[in-house]
Amino acid sequence: MVKIGDIPLKKLATRRALIELARKCETAEVDSEAVHIFVGMSTCGRASGAEETYAIMKYELEKLGLEQDRVRLFQTGCIGLCHAEPIVEVQYPNQKRITFDKVGTARGRKIVVEIAKNIDGKKVFSTGMGLGIYTKQTRIALRNCGSIDPRRIRSYIASGGYQELAKSIFERTPEEVIQIVTDSGLRGRGGGGFPTGLKWGFARKASGNPKYMVCNADEGDPGAFMDRSILEGDPHSIIEAMAIGGYAIGANKGYIYARAEYPLAVAHLRNAINQALEAGLMGNNILGSDFSFHIEIRYGAGAFVCGEETALIHSIEGHRGEPTNKPPFPANSGLWGKPTNVNNVETLANIVPILENGPEWFKGVGTENNSGTKVFALAGKIKNVGLVEVPMGTTIREVVYGLGGGSCSGKSIKAVQTGGPSGGCIPSSKFDTEITYENLVALGSMMGSGGMIVMDEDTNMVELAKFYLEFTVEESCGKCSLCRLGTRRLLDLLEKIIDGRGVEEDIADLEATAECIKAGALCGLGQTAPNPILSTLRWYRQEYEAFIGNGDNQFAYRIDPDQCVGCTACAKACPVECIEGEVKKVHTIREEDCIRCGACEAKCKFDAIKKQKVKAC
Amino acid sequence: MRLQGGPTCEFLVGGWAIEATPSEYAIPDGKVCSSRLAMGLSLTRVRSVATGRHGTLAAAYGVTVLTCMQCVQAMAYRYFWRSLRGYMTTSTALDAKGFDELEQFIKDLDLEDSCQAREGALIEVLHKAQSVFAYLPSDVQEFVAEKLQLSLGHVYGVISFYSYFTTERKGQFEINFCTGTACFVQGAGKVIERFEELLGIKMGEVSADGKFSLGHLRCVGACSLAPVVMVNDKTYGNVTPEIVPQIIADCQ
Numbered sequence: 001m002v003k004i005g006d007i008p009l010k011k012l013a014t015r016r017a018l019i020e021l022a023r024k025c026e027t028a029e030v031d032s033e034a035v036h037i038f039v040g041m042s043t044c045g046r047a048s049g050a051e052e053t054y055a056i057m058k059y060e061l062e063k064l065g066l067e068q069d070r071v072r073l074f075q076t077g078c079i080g081l082c083h084a085e086p087i088v089e090v091q092y093p094n095q096k097r098i099t100f101d102k103v104g105t106a107r108g109r110k111i112v113v114e115i116a117k118n119i120d121g122k123k124v125f126s127t128g129m130g131l132g133i134y135t136k137q138t139r140i141a142l143r144n145c146g147s148i149d150p151r152r153i154r155s156y157i158a159s160g161g162y163q164e165l166a167k168s169i170f171e172r173t174p175e176e177v178i179q180i181v182t183d184s185g186l187r188g189r190g191g192g193g194f195p196t197g198l199k200w201g202f203a204r205k206a207s208g209n210p211k212y213m214v215c216n217a218d219e220g221d222p223g224a225f226m227d228r229s230i231l232e233g234d235p236h237s238i239i240e241a242m243a244i245g246g247y248a249i250g251a252n253k254g255y256i257y258a259r260a261e262y263p264l265a266v267a268h269l270r271n272a273i274n275q276a277l278e279a280g281l282m283g284n285n286i287l288g289s290d291f292s293f294h295i296e297i298r299y300g301a302g303a304f305v306c307g308e309e310t311a312l313i314h315s316i317e318g319h320r321g322e323p324t325n326k327p328p329f330p331a332n333s334g335l336w337g338k339p340t341n342v343n344n345v346e347t348l349a350n351i352v353p354i355l356e357n358g359p360e361w362f363k364g365v366g367t368e369n370n371s372g373t374k375v376f377a378l379a380g381k382i383k384n385v386g387l388v389e390v391p392m393g394t395t396i397r398e399v400v401y402g403l404g405g406g407s408c409s410g411k412s413i414k415a416v417q418t419g420g421p422s423g424g425c426i427p428s429s430k431f432d433t434e435i436t437y438e439n440l441v442a443l444g445s446m447m448g449s450g451g452m453i454v455m456d457e458d459t460n461m462v463e464l465a466k467f468y469l470e471f472t473v474e475e476s477c478g479k480c481s482l483c484r485l486g487t488r489r490l491l492d493l494l495e496k497i498i499d500g501r502g503v504e505e506d507i508a509d510l511e512a513t514a515e516c517i518k519a520g521a522l523c524g525l526g527q528t529a530p531n532p533i534l535s536t537l538r539w540y541r542q543e544y545e546a547f548i549g550n551g552d553n554q555f556a557y558r559i560d561p562d563q564c565v566g567c568t569a570c571a572k573a574c575p576v577e578c579i580e581g582e583v584k585k586v587h588t589i590r591e592e593d594c595i596r597c598g599a600c601e602a603k604c605k606f607d608a609i610k611k612q613k614v615k616a617c
Numbered sequence: 618m619r620l621q622g623g624p625t626c627e628f629l630v631g632g633w634a635i636e637a638t639p640s641e642y643a644i645p646d647g648k649v650c651s652s653r654l655a656m657g658l659s660l661t662r663v664r665s666v667a668t669g670r671h672g673t674l675a676a677a678y679g680v681t682v683l684t685c686m687q688c689v690q691a692m693a694y695r696y697f698w699r700s701l702r703g704y705m706t707t708s709t710a711l712d713a714k715g716f717d718e719l720e721q722f723i724k725d726l727d728l729e730d731s732c733q734a735r736e737g738a739l740i741e742v743l744h745k746a747q748s749v750f751a752y753l754p755s756d757v758q759e760f761v762a763e764k765l766q767l768s769l770g771h772v773y774g775v776i777s778f779y780s781y782f783t784t785e786r787k788g789q790f791e792i793n794f795c796t797g798t799a800c801f802v803q804g805a806g807k808v809i810e811r812f813e814e815l816l817g818i819k820m821g822e823v824s825a826d827g828k829f830s831l832g833h834l835r836c837v838g839a840c841s842l843a844p845v846v847m848v849n850d851k852t853y854g855n856v857t858p859e860i861v862p863q864i865i866a867d868c869q
Contacts, residue, residue, distance in 0.1 A: 043839055043852075044839045044841055044842060044854075047839055047842055047845075047852040047854050048842070048854065082839070082840070082841030082842075083841040085841065220835065220836075221836070222796065222797030222798045222799070222800075222801075222835070222836035223797050223798040223799045223836060223840055224836070225836075225839070225840060259835075260744065260781050261834065261835055261836070298737070298740070298741070299740055299741055299744055300779075300781075301740055301743070301744070301779030301780070301781035301782060302779050302780035302781035302782075302835055303778065303779050304835065315740065316737065317733075317736060317737060318735075318736035318737045318738065318739040318740060318775070319736070319771075319774075319775065320774055320775055320778040321778060321779070322778075336733055377840065379798070379799035379802075379840035379841070379843065380798070380799055380802045380803070381802060381803075385799075385840060385841035385843075386841060417798065420798070451798070453798045453799060453802060455802060459802060464802075467798070467801050468798075471796070474780075477778075605814070607807075
């Protein structure tokens with residue numbers, strides 16, 4: 001799948017060799033005289049036809065016979081504007097990039113032709129997206145996504161890659177590296193928010209040999225794709241960060257646990273590891289030093305619970321991914337009983353910039369206890385679906401409206417869901433909250449991995465809670481009874497309520513069961529599974545109560561006169577014969593006789609029968 | 618610790634003849650499996666025993682031998698369970714070339730000679746096996762268990778845990794729906810219903826002619842294209858019930 005046409009690097013024997021290579025690459029790659037054309041080729045780009053666009057543009061360039069030093073065509077990773085793929089960006093020397101959205105093959109060809117026509121006049125395009133979306137972001141973790149070619153190590157080296165690894169090995173002690181990371185205030189971006197420097201310190205102090213460095217690339221949260229983007233667009237940065245982490249904690253072996261659902265990310269990682277090995281930047285005696293570091297990729301196989309660090313460790317060991325009690329923490333006893341440090345992809349993506357620019361710089365971004373940025377994957381009923389990276393402390397309103405562009409359905413935005421199935425919803429009345437770990441928890445949600453799903457007024461919050469519960473029930477590993485049985489019970493209660501059979505006590509039951517599961521479940525999955533219910537109950541209790549009320553069924557089946565064609569299938573299916581109508585004429589349901597069995601809805605092939613809420617008088 | 622290749626030994630456990638080739642089964646922690654004793658009527662002195670929580674007693678000719686559970690499982694399996702296949706699907710005419718390919722893959726992994734390395738390779742090998750055979754029937758499970766020197770129970774336990782692995786044959790065109798939140802919010806339910814309607818099968822089923830199967834996928838991370846449908850490796854984005862007939866037509 002990954003076709004690389006690069007000449008392999010000769011093995012770099014010393015640090016000096018790396019510095020010289022970097023200088024050469026910079027001149028070659030970031031040539032100031034050529035026009036650069038970037039085509040976004042991550043998964044969403046490819047699924048939208050970027051491969052065809054790239055092929056056509058390449059063909060056109062070759063046909064026009066333009067020299068490599070006048071125009072250069074690059075493949076790049078996810079630029080973040082996923083709703084507008086395929087994306088092509090054109091950069092004239094010393095000028096801002098011009099972004100083109102939804103570039104099909106025809107438009108791609110036109111862009112190349114127009115560049116060729118004006119190649120000497122250096123005329124800038126008058127069309128283009130002109131998005132302010134970049135200026136509002138602070139891209140640290142995503143700094144290289146969209147600007148380098150992820151398949152080529154030279155591209156990464158040209159932007160300063162592997163310099164920090166070299167510096168750490170030759171100029172810093174492991175303790176110094178850990179101190180820098182601790183001082184920066186970097187917290188785990190997988191959702192827990194645990195201080196990374198502290199975690200590395202524990203692993204360093206732990207006794208045991210060998211130690212392991214593990215990267216958690218099992219991005220299981222539905223609706224989150226930040227890690228995929230980083231792995232596809234900038235895999236070398238993760239590899240470098242793992243090696244630095246290995247140096248810091250005293251590990252010589254690293255594992256990247258990647259989801260099976262991300263084949264392109266895995267392909268890019270594999271390619272990057274091989275290139276780094278060839279170049280002497282990974283493997284035995286890196287750059288001629290005493291430090292060796294090897295990385296292996298291990299596959300997930302579709303288990304959400306394997307995002308939990310102990311379950312992940314057991315999965316790497318080749319067992320069922322069932323979590324185990326903590327303590328002992330992985331820092332003391334992890335993979336095969338040895339000290340192991342597990343970090344999220346986004347956390348690792350911040351390591352190299354922190355070392356490069358210093359901890360004070362990182363602390364300067366964000367707020368007091370929340371330094372740095374967070375990448376959010378905006379999805380749902382929003383215009384600009386994609387990735388945005390904002391400093392901690394940005395308000396939700398700024399993210400949803402300023403960067404997200406507001407609602408795409410024309411209806412008003414009701415709430416956002418953060419933290420996936422472990423998080424909760426935040427109503428629009430709270431959109432002026434600053435995004436920090438603590439603030440989101442106070443609102444009944446959590447940061448999570450960064451998935452932010454936007455919902456408009458058409459979304460029913462009880463159904464949303466049920467959707468998350470269905471997911472959690474299926475993903476529960478089954479080891480501890482509270483999660484295995486408790487989540488099932490919660491789902492049963494929700495189904496009962498939504499079907500209209502609920503009574504007032506059911507809501508109290510929901511709350512009590514939820515609190516119980518939170519208190520006693522073995523791992524994070526169980527402990528946070530009730531969050532969607534608790535948060536929707538907190539903010540949208542009235543939607544639950546609308547399903548209940550006085551013990552009478554509070555919904556009815558209605559036939560939409562615009563859709564009904566009069567096929568009589570529903571009337572034939574109705575067990576109590578309460579549907580009236582002539583052939584080829586709109587039918588109606590006699591609500592007083594309807595027993596709300598739903599047989600008509602199931603039978604209707606024209607989507608004309610809907611279950612509608614009836615307001616209690 | 619690996620035992621030297623030795624003669625197959627037989628001993629009786631509770632009246633059943635059980636054959637074991639102990640050199641095939643290495644035990645973690647460097648203990649020696651003592652199942653290579655008790656040769657029929659001529660009893661060999663116990664050289665060392667496997668102890669710990671995996672030890673179990675098998676009485677043979679009045680001599681008590683201790684053997685690790687893995688050996689007992691594997692040995693019992695050979696004689697009892699091969700005939701009790703009702704709980705696992707059997708394969709029909711699996712390509713022998715597939716097994717060769719799988720064996721070569723395992724060889725190429727160049728695994729260290731330790732239980733830890735072999736166990737750690739299991740998921741990767743299962744991924745390869747599923748890509749070769751399209752599903753994991755009992756023959757394939759046994760093959761993998763044998764090559765990686767793991768118990769069948771371990772292999773089956775791993776397969777049944779992870780949703781990616783399947784023991785059922787899928788359709789020629791595997792139609793998978795992303796079950797992520799963004800897809801849900803954008804109306805994936807309606808798309809699923811339309812597929813079910815047009816193909817005449819429900820989620821999780823395979824059509825009678827073996828052509829189509831409907832399944833779930835965990836979120837593929839292409840949320841800008843919600844709802845997402847994957848047919849084998851091809852991704853369709855922004856799927857609405859209206860374009861479902863076109864997708865099905867593409868599958869011919």
